[in-house]
Amino acid sequence: MSVEYSGTGDPARSLALLWRTREKASRRGGDLSVGRIVAAAIDLADAEGLAALSMRRVAERLGVGTMSLYTHVPGKGELLDVMLDTVHGETARPTDTADDWRARLTRVARDNRALYLRHPWLLQVATTRPPLGPNVTARYEHELSAVDGIGLTDLEMDAVVTLVDNYVHGAVRAAVEAAQALGRTGMTDEQWWQAHAPYLEKVLDPRRFPLAARVGTAAGQEYQAPGDPDRAxxxxxxxxxxxxxxxxxxxxxxxxxxxxxxxG
Known part of the structure; x- marks a missing residue:
């Protein structure tokens, strides 16, 4: 799976687009705008993956000439930064702090996991140099607020939210791959398990693999699948x-x- 990197565009142009500090009025292409271009790019990546993303394909989706996009977006690097920032604006960020920190962090983790499931292409973007846009910044502010005032230092607060984000990024991959497997094979996990289980019982010798046989059988019977990404x-x-x-x-x-x- 190919990986794209955020932050590869021109910093000044990316930041101008992210914060919309100098969005140009359209000279041609009717009501073409940064917002429409980014929405089309996100739809394309959602449908076909990040490998399909190009300025030409986005232009085709909008029914305009490729060069007309460059009036609004300098290139693919800057476009990707704005795509990332835009999807990070989808997650609700409640300001109620009545819950304890653990409940708040749990909500953060689940919301971020849901974001990856809606936009699996996010797993193909390395964000060690994140786009510093308003939505990514608001997300960071919200996540920090989950652990604010619980006795941690500023560096520990940053480390904790980074730890949770990294965990979600790694753990969600199994759920994304399971969903994609269904679409590409036409077989559910349960169907796969039912097809393989009878043969596995014949070849998996419990004397040779006592733990694998015992634990694997228990897990397979419980999940009716190789695993349960949600439970995991x-x-x-x-x-x-x-x-x-x-x-x-x-x-x-x-x-x-x-x-x-x-x-009771």
Whole structure:
């Protein structure tokens, strides 16, 4: 899978586009604008993947000449930066801080995972040099607010939100690949498992592979699939947050809220 890199465009032009500080009025192409170009590019990447993205293909989608796009967007590098910033504006960012930090970070992780599932091409973009646009900045502000005031230093706050973001980026890949497998093979995970399970039972010798046979059989019977990306994500997120909890406890911050008491 090919990888694109954010931040490869001209910095001044990218920032001008991201913050819309000097958007040009259209000279030709009717109501063509940065917003329309970016929306068409996102639709194209959603439908066909990032490998399909080019100025020519975006122009075709808009029904205009390729050169008319350059009136508004200098090139593919700048376009990709604005695409990234635009999709990061989709996630709701509630300002209510009544929840404890753990619930807030959980919501951040789940919202970011949902964003990747809506736009799988995000996994093909290396963002070690992120586009510094208004939506990416607002996302960072929101994520930091989830751990503000719980006893961490500024650097620890940055490290925690980076840890969560990196976890989501890695964990969501399995869910994206599972969804793409269905579209490309026409077979669900359950159908795949049912087709393979009878043969696996014959060849998987429990004397040679006692743990693989026992645990793999239990997991396969539970999931009716090679795995469950949703369950794996939630399990991993809880363990990650347990680690953050240990750091918060060491700093003397707020503890984990007690589990609700159930009756019956």
């Amino acid at each position: 994500f939630e399990f991993g997120l809880e363990r990650l947050l347990d680690g953050v909890q240990a750091l918060v406890d060491a700093r003397g911050g707020p503890g984990r809220p007690p589990s609700p008491v159930t009756s």
